[in-house]
Amino acid sequence: MMNKTWKRPNPYFAPGMQVKGKWHKNIYTVKRKLGSGAIGTVYLCESAGDYAALKVSDKGSSITTEVNVLKAIDQAQGNKLGPYLLDVDDWVAQTGEQFSFYVMEYINGEPLSDFVRQHGHVWLGVFMLQLLDDLENLHQLGWVFGDLKMDNLLVSKSPTRVRWVDVGGTTRIGRAIKEYTEFYDRGYWELGSRRAEPSYDLFSFAMIFLSVYHPNHFVKRGNSRQFLFRKLDAIKPLQPYNYSLKKAILGKYQSSAEMKQDISKAIFQAKRKTQNHKEKVPIAIESVGLMSLAIIYYLTSIYLF
């Protein structure tokens, strides 16, 4: 792990502690720590009877940047792209040191990979379509998610919906990606630049579904294209989507909408194919059901959401 020799540490908020903002004077009661990353620590807290997530950091400028992103994508009417922004403020420690924080909607959910493992591969197609919808909306607004990875996705219940929880890497299209994680970064795999383009997110998208089956990831070896294709081919549940995922890895999609078309087609084709072989393969019957279920789930998630 990295040792930070030049910085003061992130402040630690003990459960029960009250955090009062310097500017807006709102008071947040800390419940527990939700997690910490490169920039700051996130706490679950309560304010006026509601739960919220509070992110505090020693890097004030990064907090400000993230807030700017949340504000910009909040403008997408009717689309829940990332968590809502609730408050931005500073907290002054007893020592007089000042730390910036912001408060956002608390998204209660479980990791995508856990969910798929528990509830079955049928959900893969659903989450792909949901994610591609969100990405398309974000790209239309002129932004690229950047640090799209498993850790930044949660599946919330009723309706079952995949949500983004960290927008720290979100970058305006045409600029240099702000934050990335090597495994999901096409630059690391020597399969493209680190310029923010829709295809940058779609590469990470493919890697997310690969990492459902490789939770500990893997490092690059030899020709990345062949290496990643081989990894994809080895995963049976991803077979129906392989064509699209490979295309995404090679950066061949100009937009998420384009990829979504291919994925939907793949779902229906998988359904038809299995119908033709019904009598031969009993398992196929099951997958017909699963595929139609996937489509129903996806459609309800659109209407209910």
Add this chain to the structure above:
Amino acid sequence: MKKGTLKQILLITDGCSNKGEDPSATAALAREQGIAVNVIGILDDDQTEEPTGLKEVEDIAMAGGGISQLVYKQLLSQTVQMVTKQAMTQTLQGFVNLELKEILGSEQTMEDLDPEKRGEIMEVVEDMGETCDLEVVVLIDTSASMRDKLPTVKEALIDLSLSLNARIGRNRFSIYQFPGKRNKDIEKVYGWSPKLDEVSTIFPKLTSGGITPTGPAIKEAIYQFSKKSLLRSFRENDEQDMEEA
């Protein structure tokens, strides 16, 4: 504010200096010339605690107005690009704070503004970070203990140029190794160039001997910057001076 060129020295080392002037003093000199000095200290895989020899890393960056980080070689690529970008933001924020002081008087900095205004200013800082030109002199410690780290350093530098070349602004890199061949303190590996892709072929070989002349290396880097801007001012005597930020 005019579009300017940010200047940085990136020092990559795994131990402390033992020859020539105090590196913190030369780093302070660099800072005076408007050059930020960033230092990355590479830890050995079996080092669990912060070694005392690497205390110098922090001191040099502090004196040079840059950023320092100790890191295991596995995380070098990500760290190098992060440190470079953070140092850019830090320098730009420094400029903004100076301007704020002019406008608002006394000791006002970004932190004293309310979060909304700060957000607007941060957008300007980000715009500048994306569009400004950047020049980096990379100083690589090639003393004996760096043996197994040099391939990773090479990868990290190629990765750095990938990150920075995704920006709208232009970049120029230059690489020096220290100590140099035949008892020289420092030696040029790679002259000013916008890309580091070709670096793989000419990457520095290890130099034998136990000397680590960090101070003289920083001094040479400062000289390279000043020589470059002198040359440029001859060539572009009528054009706007790019060096002025």
